[in-house]
Amino acid sequence: ACSSKLVHLSQVHPMWQEPLAIPGGDRQSPIDIVVRKSVFDPQLRPLKVKYDPRTCQQIWNNGYSFLVEYDDTTDKSTVKGGPLEDQFRLCQFHFHWGENNAWGSEHSIDRRLYPAELHLVHWNSDKYSLFEEAVIEENGLAVIAVFLKVGKRHEGLQKLVDALPAVRHKDSVVEFTKFDPACLLPENIDDYWTYAGSLTTPPLTEAVTWMVMKQHIELAVFRSLLFTSAEEQVQRSMVNNFRVQQALKGRTVRSSFT
Ligand SMILES: NS(=O)(=O)/N=C1/NCCO1
Ligand SMILES: [Zn+2]
Numbered sequence: 623a624c625s626s627k628l629v630h631l632s633q634v635h636p637m638w639q640e641p642l643a644i645p646g647g648d649r650q651s652p653i654d655i656v657v658r659k660s661v662f663d664p665q666l667r668p669l670k671v672k673y674d675p676r677t678c679q680q681i682w683n684n685g686y687s688f689l690v691e692y693d694d695t696t697d698k699s700t701v702k703g704g705p706l707e708d709q710f711r712l713c714q715f716h717f718h719w720g721e722n723n724a725w726g727s728e729h730s731i732d733r734r735l736y737p738a739e740l741h742l743v744h745w746n747s748d749k750y751s752l753f754e755e756a757v758i759e760e761n762g763l764a765v766i767a768v769f770l771k772v773g774k775r776h777e778g779l780q781k782l783v784d785a786l787p788a789v790r791h792k793d794s795v796v797e798f799t800k801f802d803p804a805c806l807l808p809e810n811i812d813d814y815w816t817y818a819g820s821l822t823t824p825p826l827t828e829a830v831t832w833m834v835m836k837q838h839i840e841l842a843v844f845r846s847l848l849f850t851s852a853e854e855q856v857q858r859s860m861v862n863n864f865r866v867q868q869a870l871k872g873r874t875v876r877s878s879f880t
Contacts, residue, residue, distance in 0.1 A: 640866075641824070649828045650868035651819030652728035655875050660815055663705075666878040668812045669766075669833065670703040673712060675802040681785055685792035686823060687716040687863050690782065690801065694745070694753065699803075701744050701764060704878065705816040705831055710744035710764040713753050715803055717741070718822075721861040723772050728822050728864045729834050731769075736838060738770035739864070740806055762829040763821070768806060773840030778805030783842070808837035813879040822865040836879065 677693040691714045692699055699712040719738035720726025727739035744764045745756035756762030781801065788796040813836040820828045 641826070648871040649818050649820060649873060650826070650871075651822050651830060651832060652730075652865060652867050653817070653819065653870055653873075653875075654730045654733055654867055655815050655817075655834060657732050657877075660875040660877045662880045663876040663878070666705055666816065666876060667703045668878075669701060669814070671701050671766075671804060671807065671811065672699065673802055673804045674698040675800045677712070678799050678801040678803075679797070680795050681782075681789050681798045682795045683789040683792055683860075685860075687718065687860070688786065688789055689714045689716045690798060690803070692803075694747075697747055700747070701742075701766065704814070704833055705876070706764055708746045708748035708761070711747040712742060712744050712803065715740060715742045715806070717770070718864040719770075719861065720864070721859075726862070726864060727769055728867075729767055729769075729832075730867070731834075736769035737772055740768040740770060740839075742766040742768075742803060742806070757821070757825065757829055758827050759829055760818075761831070762827075764831045764833065766807070766811075767832060767834045768808060769835070769838035771838050771840050772842070776805075776839065776841035778802070779839075779841045806839060808835055808839050810837045811835060813837065813877075815875050815877050817873055817875040819873075820868075 677699045679691050679693055682689050682691060692712050694711045694713040697709065697711060700709050702709040717738050717740050718726060718728050723737040725735045727736040729739060742765065745753045746762050750756040750759065750762060785796060785798055815834045817832055819830045819832045820826050821830060
């Protein structure tokens with residue numbers, strides 16, 4: 623599993639108190655994607671996603687989100703193609719959500735926010751041997767972002783939601799196996815926007831090739847998690863764990879579709 627130690631957010635979970643020095647600062651994430659300003663790139667190929675449910679290991683509540691962590695010691699679960707020059711290994715996925723259905727996503731499309739956003743985090747295993755190495759390289763990471771809307775029941779996600787009460791408190795971990803993250807992808811993964819950005823949680827490094835899916839997925843709602851540990855008296859519910867949007871600074875967002 624990609625060490626999330628680098629991003630142990632429990633110390634910094636009030637993310638909106640942005641750190642003073644941001645690495646580089648000219649390719650930060652998240653952003654609003656202005657559709658009419660995105661540029662169709664016919665050279666963008668379809669994404670090739672290959673996920674093996676046997677690499678799924680555990681769910682961890684790190685005090686900021688819950689991470690479903692995958693064994694990334696082999697190339698069993700990978701993404702390539704699209705804007706990517708290399709092959710990237712899945713190490714974890716997690717979500718960002720709001721306290722209600724009016725907001726919660728990190729990216730927006732023409733200012734439209736969604737109630738939640740899924741991030742599937744991968745690191746460049748052609749060039750680096752560990753997530754920790756890749757996280758500081760400009761071509762180190764690839765994150766697939768999928769918007770979530772409240773709607774019909776999502777069978778695959780229900781299995782995950784059913785496991786969440788076991789990780790209600792910060793730093794709790796529960797074994798979680800045989801979960802195929804492909805069930806979280808929309809039917810159409812050929813239509814996406816892509817741009818050069820950063821992690822939206824510390825270390826905020828400018829290492830991410832973002833691929834934001836045009837098609838959203840639907841699910842019933844979850845907001846049962848906590849930011850705090852069992853000991854702390856005041857149990858703050860874990861909501862609104864999204865970063866404020868960042869300036870585009872002249873970047874171009876490309877689309878894989880017209
Ligand atoms: N929200 S995000 O950009 O995916 N942030 C992280 N941090 C570590 C891995 O992904
Ligand atoms: Zn994220």
